[in-house]
Amino acid sequence: MLLPKYDPDNNETGIKILEELTTNVCQIQQQVLEEIITRNVNTEYLRGFLDGVYDKQLFKEKVPIVNYEEIKPYIERIANGESSNIISAEPITELLTSSGTSGGQPKMMPSTAEDLDRKTFFYNLLVPVMNKYVDGLGQGKAMYLLFVKPEIKTPSGLMARPVLTSYYKSSNFKNRPLNRFNVYTSPDETILCSDSKQSMYCQLLCGLLQRHEVLRVGTVFASAFLRAIKFLEDHWKELCANIRTGCLSNWITDVGCQNAVSTVLCGANLELANTIENECRIRSWEGIIKRIWPRTKYIEVIVTGSMAQYIPTLEFYSGGLPLISTMYASSECYFGINFKPLSNPCHVSYTLIPNMGYFEFLPVKKNGEKVAQDVRSNGVRDENCVGSETELELTNVVDLVDVKLGEYYELIVTTFTGLYRYRVGDILMVTGFHNNAPQFRFVLRRNVVLSIDTDKTNEEDLLKAVIQAKLILETLGLLLTEYTSYAETSSIPGHYVLFWELTSKGNNNEPLPELDREMMEQCCSTVEESLDSVYRRCRKKDNSIGPLEIRVVKHGAFDALMDFCVSQGSSINQYKTPRCIKSKEAIEILESRVVGRFFSQKTPSWQPINFA
Template structure:
């Protein structure tokens, strides 16, 4: 009995000791937890740049940002590993896609089950263009299964239509994931170079939802993944409330984006798919700033804005009168628009938008005028076909993109063989630095050995993987006598010519081959008709207009030879009214059924109705 009592007392003592230890541990963990919460709150407050936002709104953005940061670091490490064994990664990427679709009608036709390596693939499957797939895609839209790919596409994506007409391409979930991973890798690069972008400042995202349609079988038809809106849990990161992203009309949506962006003095970033969207947003701001600051002063949404009552009610709930901010903005706008971005948003860190290719002119306008002093990061090289490359060097002026070896299986046609229908191609591990190639891709959505029409220059290698610079699109090349003037060559010549026009600043331009004019070409010799929107001058002399032709001759020996022989006539330059190219953009979008968020300006017009439209805008 006495032993039992002693055992019970001993057990009681141990329990008391354990309880005390648990209390001490709980106390210590409680202190540590409280300390971590204090540190977390301090970190959030430090990163908030003095914003007067609810703490839980900041906390939500903080947690999202940290999660994206960790995920992007993992994706970047995976990319680095892939670039160290490029041949094997490309081999696996190709065979996975071939194996996945080997039992489709298309796979059986091209004997996918016999393909064991890239050379067999190139032997059994020809190089292709869009017409090769058109009937297959129409059948997929009608609901036929197992035709081109083994899964039902999530979207039938419309291309931007720079070739003159918009094409429809299937997009799968894999394509969507590739885009997300690409932006994740870019987010990692952005944080490394611009760590201040990790602050809890809101971003003004200029995004315009599309009016989606559906195929006969119910597959959504619309823009590609690059143009799709981000997931709803990220709305806290944007200055525009969620209701603003429901507005499909471009002028109304842009007005709302600008209204809420201007309210946010601590804005940290401007984001859009392309630099053209940001540029046109500032041009719109320049014409509407008085109405916008009046809305901020009164704390309401402009009653003239054509939006639904439901959306207006949701937006109005986010607005309060702010006469102090309105007065501050009025003073800045009254001082002019050079450098306006940094003046109205003193904490602005970055403009995130693609400014290569046809968007180079708009990027230049932003850097030299509206966004003076604010860096621009062009994050990805992408197309409707999918993600092609990522820019891991945000701080560099040159827009170089590392090809993503798991996104596309890539082949390269040396530029001097581009006119051949079935030229010999090279693989990623066979290309040479400083050489030009036409890019050929096999993607995850049923395009095999597809000639997308892009010409790229290999500027170097990251580990074993090519780093490329986009040079031009073949369908945007001027060619009336075999002279083949690329978009880049013409643009550089035009910039030089404009410098010879005293006081002139080039705002926008496009070209037309005289054959599109038909019997009204104004002469028998084929030539280029050039339409420019400029500020600073109202007219040009014939000698000044001829400067462009001289610059082209200096930049192209073939063009110069044709001019001297008289087989090509001189360039004819036309000045159009202010705002004409924005109107042309609206006209092309309405005509082709593309979206504002994916539109790229057509530097060479291929459709007569587009030419007729811009001709009506000529003032000189």
Template sequence: MATITLEKTRLDDSFAAMATVQRRIKRTSYVCFIVTLLVITLIVFGHNYGLLGIPSPVSIVVGVFSVGGMALLWRDIDWRVKGQNRSVGSLLTQYVAMKVVGWLGKRQRERLEADTCDIRKAQEETLLKRLRKNANTYYGRLYEFSAIKDSVAFCQHHPLTEYEHYRDLVKRVAAGAEGVLIAGRPLILAMTSGTSGASSMLLSTKDTNTEFFLQGVAVCLDAMRKAFPASESLQRTTKFFYTPTLRQSEAGIPIGPNSSTPASSRHMLTLYTTPAPAFQVSSEPDALYLHLLFALKDCSVGTLESNFAASVFYAFCFMQERWQELVEDVELGRVSPRLAIEDGVRRGLDRLLTQDPERAARLKAEFQQGFEGIALRLWPQLNLVLAVDSGSNHIYGELLRQHYCRGVPFYSPFYAATEGLIGVNLWPEKDQRQYLLCPRSMFCEFLPEASLDEKQPQTLLMDQVQKGLSYELVVTNASGLFRYRIGDVVKVVGFHNQCPVVEFQYRRGQMLNVRGEKVSEAMFLAALMRAVRQWPGAELVDYCCAESGILGESSGGSDPHYQVFLELQGVRNLTEEQRYKLDHCLQEDSAVYKSFRHKGSIGPMRVQLVGGGAFQELRGHMLAFSQASPNTFKMHRVLHRKEYANFLRGKIIS
């Protein structure tokens, strides 16, 4: 799914997923209550003796209401608290953040509901707001934004665009030119993840972030609170986030993935299990080790959070490999000497750790029982896994639900991209990942699936699409993109009032196409999952494909065909009949593929198994040679680079 950059890390400046503890708050609440009584008593006596300038009756009334208010506040906080060793300040910070965002979420949800009842009006207002704001830019004057009065005129006078349309303009912005695409200076030059090709550099603005928070974060937290009431308890969140490396443009504008570190909001860090010094660690393995170490110390973790389910899955795989070392660090109250981190950071972390042999013994006992359902055994009060598990992350979500996180609810909150917020999931309890398009985040158009190869096809608007059909999204956003084809194909699965509800299908650039057959990721995965169910004992861990053309003579056949690389659990070899089962399943789903196979225009796919951990290694290899961040990385389902395919060929076991 387009970089669901979501980037949910923007939450950090406004809220944090719920984290807390009970013993400390009860003790502290009583202390605060007594202190409040003493202060109020002092005020009352002060007034009685004429030491203060407020009449005595007024001071008494104020005192009574203050005591009552404090008592009600602590009573409200107290029932939410779980765990121990939380400061009053961190609890109050979380409580206030939760209340403020809850209030915002309720208001934003009400506004969203009103907008979905008149979708054309909401979309027209969104479009005209974008055009008016940028009318005096170089681009706005070029396309005469000031003369456009409605969406019909906009679609008639502005062409559909792709990234090449903006490349030189973005370079001008990076060099310091102002008023080119947007009125103002971008916050960051955001790099896309490059799943479907080379990374693109887009502008990210304050408006984009504000929309993401108000229309996305606040609304989804409101939905989460209603679906999972336990998420309102004051518990810490373990957030798997990796501080990105940023560089500077000629004009000093940051360049990098469109995400910010939680450490940039230090007042919110008390809501996470990972302390501030750990966010200074740039190495992903070392940072992950620290995330896990501090999470394991806190038995009352309430939420596991990341942009994508893949990051959560990799975290559990990492834990399974290094649990003994982690348990030893919990017992000794230190950071492993094997971690290559700066001395100052290490000292800061060591100061936050204390010896805890009791917790270490409990952890060891749970790990020795195995890793099925380990999440709830490590954190019995775990309420939620908060991560996107649709699109290319569907596999990892399923693996987590079936194994490590068995019994824990999942919520996939957003559908978003580097381009901005696209949709929100208002139905957390549903297994299907469906997203309501946000009518005031972007102006959306829809290209029917049959016209994807046309240069300037006719588009449809939100109130013109049909249930059951698939479309490529075209967006006009707050960051200088106009009628921009983002490459995501979605299926309209219903309507909420007048507003489309969609499911992500595939990326236009991630299709298998050796003879014009155009097999999408969604189609191939469905066939693959059906085939795997017919292989006794097999469970799919990961996969990707390559077209034989990129491998040349080493592909192993003269006819064009698919090279399929699979990582499976439960089996280390497949018979030729079992391998052919995948080809047969795809023929059942794609009449075009079946036709080419029967004609001999496409040869049989070559299905090859790779060793355990091969895809984790491939991920590391891809990150090392790209501008993607671990926070936004998505596994490429169709490999377009020969070196990646050859990397997996070196991992083949059968």
């Protein structure tokens, strides 16, 4: 059975299933591929390549490796009313939208009813892993701040919505057992409220009311958790007033939220209000999570990839709590589980679960040479390890069991829901094995770049450079809470612009002190020195790129950016601050909140490559 039935409360059985899955990787992967193809071999898409015949070698020879643009027409036909049989023998029941903030407009991925069971099975596997490392999780609740966004109905009547919205609105989530790992402080009605502000307020209020029952806190991405902390900073007085009086604020108009919160807000609680107020009014919010929720064992947020830049800020607020990234998943497929959840966030690896889909791997090369094998402890790659789109070669694709330790690969997935040899766009590095299952570290998303001339700076290049500049900020007692960038090309030559939102360490929610111009200019130069040789050549030798600029924005600017992105269709639950923005409206939102502008005052060093 590809989805074995078991009682998720049975920890021993869960561990046994994980051991079987990670031991029998080869057999399970072959079974997965055979089942997917035999089910769907007569779909319009596969029939054109396989002519109704299943054969693994034929599949690899004839079915092309594709990106989203190549399968988009098939998905749009289904969205417009044609039969699911274009790509899937099973009925497509909904379309899952990506966040749309990493590489352009949201994508739509097919999903079936069975896929919800597969996701539920995957979530259940997280329970025995966490129970293995953290004791007593069944003796309290989780304050997980979870959000949905309104669905979009396609012309066919199918709903298009983010993958987590789909799951939270499903019967699998609503009818989950309430006697174990998934007991939340947030009533379902507050999670399912489409007004993100009312949802956030009510979920935080319920979390505060149940502060002594909270054993773990979290959101999906680190950025969302920090947004929640900022929201608490802005609203703690009102939240305490609600607790003190036993009455919910009048601006909460969502009936579901009103009814659900009323069951938790059972009368006035002067003592609790005073306790929370005393903690929140302290000038420094260092360790605020542990102070407000004293029984908390860890914070569960994704801090891999671009989320790694939030680690210092999370550590500041956490009071020493572990930061745990439990899983690796996307709209296309749920992929892997972190089998060592208490490991340092910089060293997180995910073990791919072989019954989730059929996985292949495209070795990532540059100019025909193998990539460097060292990834630094913060997950930032060597500057020469990943090539651009045109440098990736669609050759020597390998199966899950054939990847090599230390090598870099782009993930390709074939799913049960109608995706065949689909390039996910994630670059991964093999870090080890659990039994026979490879473990991967997420390195970066492919082709998220800034470019002025021949330079191409991707998301990971930028993160590496910003991390170096942040060391200067720390000497000034400042924290970088958010950043993004864009290529300013209205001037000649064009230049990189970084928007930075800063806060004073230890001075909660207070205005920034006057920034030291010389030190901020040094930050600009440090970023430039940390970028790759092509950028530095363009700056120093070619003069085709102007001095890098840092624009410091006032507190709340990135909240406004998020609000704008959500209004344009992004999901608050899946939102990730875009590290490169191109929208004029988004740039104007940040530009209107700029409080300081600083430019690099020296050109970065550069030496031509010597092949002698």
